[in-house]
Amino acid sequence: MPTHPLTVxxxxxxxxxxxxxxxxxxxxxxxxxxxxxxxxxGAQLLPADAELVxxxxxxxxxxxxxxxxxxxxxxxLGSFGTGASSPETVDYAGVRNVLTALGxxxxxxxxxxxxxxIGATTRSSSYGLVALSYGGGIAAGVLVAWLGIRLRxxxxxxxxxxxxxxxxxxxxxSAYLLAEQVEASGVLAVVVCxxxxxxxxxxxxxxxxxxxxxAFWSLAMYLLNGALFVLVxxxxxxxxxxxxxxxxxxxxxxxxxxSCALVVVRFSFLFAAVxxxxxxxxxxxxxxxxxxxxxxxxxxxxxxxGAVSLALALSVPYTVDSKGPFPxxxxxxxxxxxxxxxxxxxxxxxLPPVARWARLPRDTDADRELALARTAASEAALDALPMVAxxxxxxxxxxxxxxxxxxxxxxxxxxxxxxxxxxxxxxxxHHKQDTALRLALLEHKRSAVxxxxxxxxxxxxxxxxxxAQLDVEEVRLAPAADRE
Numbered sequence: 151m152p153t154h155p156l157t158v159x160x161x162x163x164x165x166x167x168x169x170x171x172x173x174x175x176x177x178x179x180x181x182x183x184x185x186x187x188x189x190x191x192g193a194q195l196l197p198a199d200a201e202l203v204x205x206x207x208x209x210x211x212x213x214x215x216x217x218x219x220x221x222x223x224x225x226x227l228g229s230f231g232t233g234a235s236s237p238e239t240v241d242y243a244g245v246r247n248v249l250t251a252l253g254x255x256x257x258x259x260x261x262x263x264x265x266x267x268i269g270a271t272t273r274s275s276s277y278g279l280v281a282l283s284y285g286g287g288i289a290a291g292v293l294v295a296w297l298g299i300r301l302r303x304x305x306x307x308x309x310x311x312x313x314x315x316x317x318x319x320x321x322x323x324s325a326y327l328l329a330e331q332v333e334a335s336g337v338l339a340v341v342v343c344x345x346x347x348x349x350x351x352x353x354x355x356x357x358x359x360x361x362x363x364x365a366f367w368s369l370a371m372y373l374l375n376g377a378l379f380v381l382v383x384x385x386x387x388x389x390x391x392x393x394x395x396x397x398x399x400x401x402x403x404x405x406x407x408x409s410c411a412l413v414v415v416r417f418s419f420l421f422a423a424v425x426x427x428x429x430x431x432x433x434x435x436x437x438x439x440x441x442x443x444x445x446x447x448x449x450x451x452x453x454x455x456g457a458v459s460l461a462l463a464l465s466v467p468y469t470v471d472s473k474g475p476f477p478x479x480x481x482x483x484x485x486x487x488x489x490x491x492x493x494x495x496x497x498x499x500x501l502p503p504v505a506r507w508a509r510l511p512r513d514t515d516a517d518r519e520l521a522l523a524r525t526a527a528s529e530a531a532l533d534a535l536p537m538v539a540x541x542x543x544x545x546x547x548x549x550x551x552x553x554x555x556x557x558x559x560x561x562x563x564x565x566x567x568x569x570x571x572x573x574x575x576x577x578x579x580h581h582k583q584d585t586a587l588r589l590a591l592l593e594h595k596r597s598a599v600x601x602x603x604x605x606x607x608x609x610x611x612x613x614x615x616x617x618a619q620l621d622v623e624e625v626r627l628a629p630a631a632d633r634e
Contacts (some may be wrong), residue, residue, distance in 0.1 A: 286334025291342025
């Protein structure tokens with residue numbers, strides 16, 4: 151029992167924290183006045199010794215009588231939701247209203263205000279919002295992908311290459327904006343939408359649109375990555391100027407520590423995951439997929455940091471909601487940039503000798519799958535040739551000539567896949583000679599057309615059209631020549 155019992159006002163008494171405060175205060179012999187909005191709910195949740203007073207912290211006119219005659223105030227507010235139930239309206243404005251009510255009492259002694267869980271139980275940390283963020287993001291991505299597939303089919307029917315590529319660019323932005331409008335995860339929406347479109351996109355566009363798409367995105371990704379590193383260089387320079395001597399030394403130590411930690415974590419994960427899988431999965435198929443320690447060492451050292459890490463660091467705002475500077479933003483940017491540079495320079499220099507030490511076998515899976523795809527495509531074309539030729543009314547001479555070309559191409563693919571078999575060297579050699587000869591003749595074609603343009607016998611538009619056709623043929627031939 152206390153020597154001087156107090157009259158304690160508990161604001162937010164029916165909450166989880168408030169109920170504990172009421173119970174503890176009564177146990178210590180204090181007189182507890184519990185502020186509630188619903189007397190019936192308060193009587194059900196609180197001990198019978200608590201004095202229930204009806205009021206609302208968001209309604210200042212109800213508070214002067216509530217705070218009159220109390221010796222201490224314990225605020226255990228915890229809001230959830232938005233608008234009238236937001237932390238700004240309930241938690242922070244409620245504290246202001248209570249203090250204003252105290253100041254309105256004439257001759258009132260100083261009161262004690264103990265603030266305990268203000269803003270800690272907002273809706274932003276609830277499971278419902280997490281489910282909305284993830285579920286809404288996935289739903290938004292699926293919806294936009296569904297609409298995008300149908301829109302691209304419509305555009306393909308129009309035959310507009312530029313419009314098709316514009317649609318491809320707008321689809322991920324649409325997924326992000328739709329998710330943000332419903333307060334879901336825009337990033338997750340873009341990822342889901344991209345996964346769906348990547349599977350369906352192969353059958354949606356025309357050949358010209360795909361060529362244009364690949365060229366555009368290859369250049370765009372290169373420029374974006376380069377611009378990001380330029381931007382982080384500028385930000386890192388500004389971050390260095392914002393760090394004092396001691397802070398800069400600590401930041402350099404953090405760069406070294408994090409760089410080492412990343413390598414250690416990758417080593418630990420790769421080796422621990424392997425032994426965990428081996429302990430749980432004893433199937434023969436799993437044994438066939440095993441690789442040696444040397445390969446895992448190479449994988450561990452190949453974990454460079456780049457665009458994603460830089461983007462996350464640069465996304466840190468300059469100021470917080472109170473308009474004050476974001477704490478340690480300069481340190482975050484500097485350390486991230488330092489870790490990226492360390493992994494790109496140190497690990498990149500170490501990786502080549504480590505790869506030679508590992509003596510990794512040549513990966514033939516990509517070549518094998520490429521040969522399989524080309525062979526299957528040629529076989530499907532040969533099988534469909536009679537039916538398609540009949541549908542189109544093609545002359546037998548044309549059909550036979552095309553059949554001969556396809557058979558030669560198919561035999562060459564099979565010969566390249568079985569180079570050790572007898573009588574295959576001639577086919578492969580002829581194919582190489584044919585490819586080299588065609589590439590050499592393309593240069594003469596191109597020179598002849600340019601000469602016509604220089605002599606003012608054809609227009610630049612004609613030159614561009616012919617060059618585009620020659621470029622397509624060169625691109626078709628050159629990769630095969632490079633691989634062989």
